[in-house]
Amino acid sequence: MKIDEVDDALVRHLNIPRSRVKNVHRVLREASLVSPGAHGASPETDEIDVLTMVTALGTGAPLSRIARSTAEYLATTPGGAVLTGAPASICETAQIYLAALVSDILEGRDPSLSRLEIVQEFPEIRVIYMDGTCIRFQRKGALSNHPERKNWTAAVFDGAAFTAIFKELFV
Secondary structure (H helix, E strand, O other), X not given: OEHHHHHHHHHHHHOOOHHHHHHHHHHHHHOOOXXXXXXXXXXXXXXXXXXXXXHHHHXXXXXXXXHHHHXXXXXXXXXXXXXXXXXXXXXXXXXXXXXXXXXXXXXXXXXXXXXXXXXXXXXXXXXXXXXXXXXXXXXXXXXXXXXXXXXXXXXXXXXXXXXXXXXXXXX
């Protein structure tokens, strides 16, 4: 998938300004968090690259910190648990969990995703399903299911929009 197609889909479905999407994409490429492409060739992006872009755009971090912030958010764990030695059936990080969610979408299984919330003041990602189930990914060692600060805001991405991005680009 070409960069411009990915950027267009993110702008359209997430309602984020094109300039922000392009700048974030550039910074993540320079930091090697998304596919940089061969010298002189347009990079091809995959599902993980798009997932990384969605996460980065949700953090609200300034460009100077976007790469570090994105890596921190993707490394969060369920409830902030330290999962060293945990069974393989437990998704260790938000990135692994969200990649499995995207895989379900691409295989035609409806995840019944209501929304994806990315807290902007501290690393936390919430995956909220239609039945009200909420899976929270927090910084390792955080007090489980408690926000790190009293006042916070989050980027809220509609589940249908999140699903539509991946269906449009990869199905």
